[in-house]
Amino acid sequence: MSAWTTEERDDIVKRLQQKGVSRPCPRCGSDQFNLVDGFAVFGLVDRLEDEGVRHLMPSVCVACSRCGFLTFHALGALGLLNKDQPLPPGDAEKPE
Numbered sequence: 001m002s003a004w005t006t007e008e009r010d011d012i013v014k015r016l017q018q019k020g021v022s023r024p025c026p027r028c029g030s031d032q033f034n035l036v037d038g039f040a041v042f043g044l045v046d047r048l049e050d051e052g053v054r055h056l057m058p059s060v061c062v063a064c065s066r067c068g069f070l071t072f073h074a075l076g077a078l079g080l081l082n083k084d085q086p087l088p089p090g091d092a093e094k095p096e
C-alpha cells in the first residue's frame with residue numbers, strides 16, 4: 001500500500017477537526033488517535049443474498065492509540081470524494 005504524503009494526511013486531519021471529530025475514544029477514554037494509512041472501502045448490497053456489490057463507499061479510518069478501537073468516516077462527508085484519489089482495487093463499477 002502506498003503511503004500518503006504528509007500533506008494528504010494533514011488535509012484529512014484538518015477536515016476531521018473541522019467536522020468536530022475531537023471526542024475521546026468511546027471504549028477506553030483515551031484522547032490519542034492515529035489516522036490509518038489507506039482508504040477503507042465498504043461494499044454495499046441491496047440484499048444479503050446478492051452476489052455482487054452494488055456500490056462502494058470509501059472511508060478513512062481512525063484508530064485509538066491505546067485500545068485500537070476503529071472509527072470510519074465516509075469521504076463524501078469530508079468533501080474528499082471529488083478529489084483525485086486512487087480507485088479501490090476490484091472496483092466493479094466501470095463506465096459503460
Ligand SMILES: [Zn+2]
Nearest residue numbers: 025028064067
Ligand atoms: Zn480506545
